[in-house]
Amino acid sequence: MHSKELWSSPSAAGLAPHEVVRLSLNENPFGPAPSVVASIAREYRNLCRYTTTEYDTLIDLIAAREEIARDQIILGEILEPLGTYLSQKGGVGGEFVCSNPGYTALIDAAVAVGGRAVGVPLDSELRNDLTALRQKVTSRTRAVYLVNPHNPTGIMSHVDELDSFARDIARYTLLIVDEAYLEFADPSCRHSLAGLVRAQENVIVFRTFAKAFGLAGLEIGYGLLPRPIATALAEQGMTNPHLFNRLAVVAASASLKDTGYLGTVTAKVATERAKWLELFTELKVRHTASVANFVFFKTGQPHADFAERMLERGIDIGRAFPPYDRWARISIGLPAENARACAAVEALLRQS
16 A cells, blocks of 8 residues: 555656656646735745744634534644554554555554554445445444545545445444545535534544645645544644644635635636546546546556556656556646647557
């Protein structure tokens, strides 16, 4: 399992970094809103100051957005510290159930301090197999971790099935839902489990500013947590404002204030994603119904070979996702980047 996405070095293909289109890390190439960039520029003069009241401003904005109490919010990219805390809290041997493949930062952190990963294969349609995940819950289960929409498939679980699953799991153990890509889904099917946290269910929801808001370089997100866990993490110092980069905090606040930009940028991503799905349909290539800012499709070739051939054409697509070694995940790029990547993929698939 991999806790962090890995970037392939362009030197492997004899290319300079500026010659490579990076479509490997699910970044949002459209970037943050102009108003956010302006807020960061204004804040440069305050880099000599620690973060103080800016932290409270951001917490207030998140509380209003999520309609949740301030003391149930833990700021930061919390998945790894949360995995460490949950694994240590119950002692060595606790089990963490998750889909395999998937993004496993939390799981890897838990395993590093004595936890045990229990991976569950995706179902025949490459969805999170909610039934199979539920069947793996035992008295040893410390938490179930779900990424929705899933990474690398981009598939979002059906609303009714997800709600039923979440309420059932929460009766027996903690459910952690990573909603990093939720904003990219069409509003008609976009569904957060934050309501269960508000209802004091045994559920944690993680959100991030790294994806749709375009702030990957500033490493900031937040968790919505049941009060007992939020209190425990606060007691460990995770709510100390001085821990946080003030540029990241100010940028996140500005992102939440600019209510119009998010819809604009996610619509651009959806337009580019549709071009990929049309290509796969035309080529009769099996692919997932991704609602995220990446696509996942069957190449029919060993991933290492396909990735190398793409890199030779100046496109970095990143790592493999075993056991889907003949599939590839490609992040959505800018229109020109997307066109270049589509052309490269089409050429390689037609050759094969």
